[in-house]
Amino acid sequence: xxxxxxxxxxxxLSAPTVLGCRPAAGxxxxxxxxxxxxxxxxxxxxxxxxxxxxxxxxxxTDFFADGRSARPLVPDTVARGHLRTNEHFYxxxxxxxxxxxxxxxxxxxxxxxxxxxYDIFCAPCHDRTGGGNGMIVQxxxxxxxxxxxxxxxxxxxxxxxxVIANGFGMMSSYAAQVPPEDRWAIVAYIRxxxxxxxxxxxxxxxxxxxxxxxVKP
Amino acid sequence: MxxxxxxxxxxxxxxxxxxxxxxxxxxxxxxxxxxVPFSHKHHVLDVGLDCRYCHTAVExxxxxxxxxxxxxxxxxxxxxxxxxxxxxxxQSLKTDRSLxxxxxxxxxDYVYFNHSIHVQKGIGCTTCHGDVQNMPLTWKAQxxxxxxxxxxxxxxxxxxxxxxxxxxxxxxxxxxxxxxxRRLVAEYGINVKQLENCSVxxx
Numbered sequence: 532x533x534x535x536x537x538x539x540x541x542x543x544l545s546a547p548t549v550l551g552c553r554p555a556a557g558x559x560x561x562x563x564x565x566x567x568x569x570x571x572x573x574x575x576x577x578x579x580x581x582x583x584x585x586x587x588x589x590x591x592t593d594f595f596a597d598g599r600s601a602r603p604l605v606p607d608t609v610a611r612g613h614l615r616t617n618e619h620f621y622x623x624x625x626x627x628x629x630x631x632x633x634x635x636x637x638x639x640x641x642x643x644x645x646x647x648x649y650d651i652f653c654a655p656c657h658d659r660t661g662g663g664n665g666m667i668v669q670x671x672x673x674x675x676x677x678x679x680x681x682x683x684x685x686x687x688x689x690x691x692x693x694v695i696a697n698g699f700g701m702m703s704s705y706a707a708q709v710p711p712e713d714r715w716a717i718v719a720y721i722r723x724x725x726x727x728x729x730x731x732x733x734x735x736x737x738x739x740x741x742x743x744x745x746v747k748p
Numbered sequence: 749m750x751x752x753x754x755x756x757x758x759x760x761x762x763x764x765x766x767x768x769x770x771x772x773x774x775x776x777x778x779x780x781x782x783x784v785p786f787s788h789k790h791h792v793l794d795v796g797l798d799c800r801y802c803h804t805a806v807e808x809x810x811x812x813x814x815x816x817x818x819x820x821x822x823x824x825x826x827x828x829x830x831x832x833x834x835x836x837x838x839q840s841l842k843t844d845r846s847l848x849x850x851x852x853x854x855x856x857d858y859v860y861f862n863h864s865i866h867v868q869k870g871i872g873c874t875t876c877h878g879d880v881q882n883m884p885l886t887w888k889a890q891x892x893x894x895x896x897x898x899x900x901x902x903x904x905x906x907x908x909x910x911x912x913x914x915x916x917x918x919x920x921x922x923x924x925x926x927x928x929x930r931r932l933v934a935e936y937g938i939n940v941k942q943l944e945n946c947s948v949x950x951x
Contacts, residue, residue, distance in 0.1 A: 580857065581856040581858070582856075582857060583857040587857070588809075588811035588813070589811060589813070589851075591846075591848075598845070598846070599846060651798040651800050651801055652801060655795065655796070655797060655823075666795050666796050667823055667827075670827065672823060672826060672827060673826070701825070703818070703821065703822045705822075707804075707818065707819075708801070708819065
């Protein structure tokens with residue numbers, strides 16, 4: 532469902548301020564300049580090219596009863612290119628059970644994308660580290676569990692995909708805002724966040740550890 | 749007599765031009781009343797939401813899009829729902845009819861505009877929409893007239909910013925912006941020469 536915004540232009544045309552439009556014809560006889568100037572100010576001019584009878588994004592219409600020019604899908608139909616047969620990728624499941632792995636390769640660009648999308652769509656509530664104390668929670672929304680508790684660390688990757696796609700309790704579905712590719716990027720990033728809160732020095736490659744230990748607190 | 753006529757024509761021309769640049773026509777900085785008093789200041793500055801949380805389409809499509817009422821409901825399923833100003837939102841959810849937001853920006857239909865290309869080439873939201881994060885009700889920061897578009901299409905280096913700063917409402921040009929701008933125009937492969945062609949915007 533896409534909202535419409537009404538044309539402000541059409542509104543001010545109806546007001547007595549039809550000052551903005553340019554003369555539709557030429558200037559005519561210079562003998563009547565004053566009349567012309569006045570005529571231009573009070574009569575308004577044609578706006579056909581400004582407001583063409585076509586449907587642009589966000590524009591409403593009188594043609595359909597619900598006023599929307601962006602039509603919802605007809606029930607029981609699938610738009611071309613929208614057939615989703617890959618269960619793992621689109622539902623986060625393999626033979627009906629939540630998948631434990633990702634259907635895409637985890638790469639640095641995927642994690643970067645995941646971080647960006649997580650910060651936009653999830654951090655307002657789950658906060659940037661996944662602790663569950665985001666800005667909206669501070670303003671009174673229900674506090675979600677931390678992603679770092681034992682149960683959530685044990686949940687399969689498909690679980691996170693499923694929550695994004697279908698929502699969970701008080702949290703609504705993010706399917707309309709986050710497309711499937713980005714959902715997986717976010718899942719990968721949540722895994723990275725979880726790792727980051729439970730890492731030990733043993734997880735760090737020896738050469739990097741050397742550098743870390745040299746940093747004075 | 750002739751002199752008087754010419755003077756009158758010039759005066760009329762001047763009048764029309766002046767009116768055209770005036771707020772009556774451009775509506776710059778005129779806040780519009782909306783069905784719900786939606787505040788970018790509260791949602792962007794105070795709460796810290798990213799533009800893309802609501803204007804999800806802005807990176808891939810021509811239209812930035814206005815969020816459906818469902819998006820408001822992500823948070824306002826609980827927050828503030830009992831207040832009178834939320835009646836239209838609740839109504840929209842109940843009836844599945846869209847909220848009637850009043851347009852703030854509206855180019856004539858003979859002009860083609862596309863958000864995604866500008867966003868991809870490092871033109872930030874605030875360059876064209878102004879200080880949105882401080883607007884309690886949304887208004888137009890720029891006239892959106894042809895001369896304004898061309899001012900940038902002739903020298904985008906003055907306005908361009910790094911891609912990852914496009915959504916940052918606090919971004920300000922640095923002291924070396926002249927050199928940095930030229931570098932970014934080259935890096936993003938912007939073909940400045942063709943940007944003035946009429947057919948770019950009138951197609």
